[in-house]
Every structure is written in C-alpha cells, then in structure tokens.
Amino acid sequence: xxxxxxxxxxxxxxxxxxxxxxxxxxxxxxxxxxxxxxxxxxxxxxxxxxxxxxxxxxxxxxxxxxxxxxxxxxxxxxxxxxxxxxxxxxxxxxxxxxxxxxxxxxx
Amino acid sequence: xxxxxxxxxxxxxxxxxxxxxxxxxxxxxxxxxxxxxxxxxxxxxxxxxxxxxxxxxxxxxxxxxxxxxxxxxxxxxxxxxxxxxxxxxxxxxxxxxxxxxxxxxxxxxxxxxxxxxxxxxx
Numbered sequence: 623x624x625x626x627x628x629x630x631x632x633x634x635x636x637x638x639x640x641x642x643x644x645x646x647x648x649x650x651x652x653x654x655x656x657x658x659x660x661x662x663x664x665x666x667x668x669x670x671x672x673x674x675x676x677x678x679x680x681x682x683x684x685x686x687x688x689x690x691x692x693x694x695x696x697x698x699x700x701x702x703x704x705x706x707x708x709x710x711x712x713x714x715x716x717x718x719x720x721x722x723x724x725x726x727x728x729x
Numbered sequence: 730x731x732x733x734x735x736x737x738x739x740x741x742x743x744x745x746x747x748x749x750x751x752x753x754x755x756x757x758x759x760x761x762x763x764x765x766x767x768x769x770x771x772x773x774x775x776x777x778x779x780x781x782x783x784x785x786x787x788x789x790x791x792x793x794x795x796x797x798x799x800x801x802x803x804x805x806x807x808x809x810x811x812x813x814x815x816x817x818x819x820x821x822x823x824x825x826x827x828x829x830x831x832x833x834x835x836x837x838x839x840x841x842x843x844x845x846x847x848x849x850x851x
Binding site (some may be wrong): 629664668671715716717719720721725 | 773788802833838843
C-alpha cells in the first residue's frame with residue numbers, strides 16, 4: 623500500500639491569505655491524485671482530481687499541482703468557509719489510500 | 730441533485746453484526762461503481778470496499794476481508810454493507826460514495842453521503 627504523507631498537520635492562516643498544503647506519495651502515483659475538503663460533522667467534498675482539475679462547482683481559488691510523488695493544494699485567498707481539514711488520495715495503485723489530513727485553522 | 734443517504738449504524742457488541750444501507754438519488758445508480766469508506770473518531774479516511782456497477786466485481790481492504798460483504802440492488806438504487814464479527818477497531822463513521830474514473834487505474838469519490846456511526850463496544 624502506498625503511504626500518503628501530508629504536511630503540515632495544522633496550518634494557521636489569516637483570512638485573505640494564501641494557504642499551501644503538501645501531499646507526498648511513497649512512490650510515484652503519476653497525476654492520479656485527488657483532494658477533498660471536510661468540515662466538522664460533514665462528509666468529505668471532492669475539490670480536485672487528476673492532481674489539478676477542479677471538480678464541478680469548486681471555486682477558482684482552489685488549485686492543485688504536482689505529479690509523481692509531490693503534490694500541492696493552494697487556496698489563493700482563504701475565505702471563512704475554507705477553514706477545514708483537507709485530505710489527499712491516490713488512485714494510481716491498489717488500494718486507494720488517503721493522507722492523514724491537514725487542518726487549516728484561523729490564525 | 731445527487732444524494733447519498735446512509736442508515737443502519739448503531740451500537741453493537743464485539744463479535745456482533747450490523748447491516749448498513751445507502752440510498753442513492755439524482756444520478757443513474759446502476760452506471761457507477763460504489764464504495765464504502767470509513768473514518769474512526771478523530772482519525773483519517775480508510776477505504777473499505779467497492780462493488781462494480783453490475784455487482785460482478787467486489788474488493789475489500791485487508792482489515793475487513795472475510796468479515797464484511799458489500800452488495801447492491803440497482804432496482805432499489807441501494808448499496809449495502811453487511812458487517813460480521815465486528816471488532817472495537819471497526820468503530821467509525823461509515824460513508825458511502827460514488828466512484829469516479831476518467832482513464833485512471835483506480836477511482837476517486839464523489840459525492841459522499843453524510844455517514845452513519847458504527848460503535849463496537851461491550
């Protein structure tokens with residue numbers, strides 16, 4: 623199983639600032655990576671697939687980049703509704719595997 | 730509007746059984762693979778099982794293989810997870826999710842249901 627490692631565990635950011643979240647795969651996953659957002663008490667919501675393609679209805683302030691083993695989710699200007707936990711997931715190798723999450727909190 | 734609604738969670742003693750259900754609406758259920766994904770309290774996400782659109786293929790995480798059985802009824806737009814020989818470490822919120830794939834080896838997931846809590850404790 624591929625191990626997905628996200629950093630940092632917690633990111634403190636002020637509203638309006640940029641947030642940069644990292645996800646590292648234990649071996650290459652090509653561009654087969656998705657990002658999800660989860661708010662307390664809610665189900666995860668798909669943000670990005672194919673490492674950089676925004677899902678339907680996702681604001682343009684969310685962008686994904688990377689390939690191989692190193693990936694980044696960038697939120698260009700944090701809004702109040704963006705404070706949440708973010709997970710990456712690889713779907714290049716069996717079984718599909720998630721990172722442990724990055725919590726984005728208000729600074 | 731696509732929607733997935735899970736039910737069937739609750740408190741069960743170790744060694745017991747539980748059957749989860751997931752009702753789908755807003756999309757052609759029979760066209761899609763479906764998965765169960767769980768989240769232990771305060772923890773991350775763990776994929777549990779998937780089933781193909783026609784039920785021809787299923788697969789399970791090693792942690793549940795031989796104890797859990799996934800099934801579906803396309804006529805009822807419903808997905809199920811039969812959980813037997815439950816253990817304390819199976820305690821989690823269980824989500825059903827639709828599998829998506831565009832020329833990729835495996836799948837990502839969208840949308841997800843709101844989840845149902847399974848607690849295994851004596």
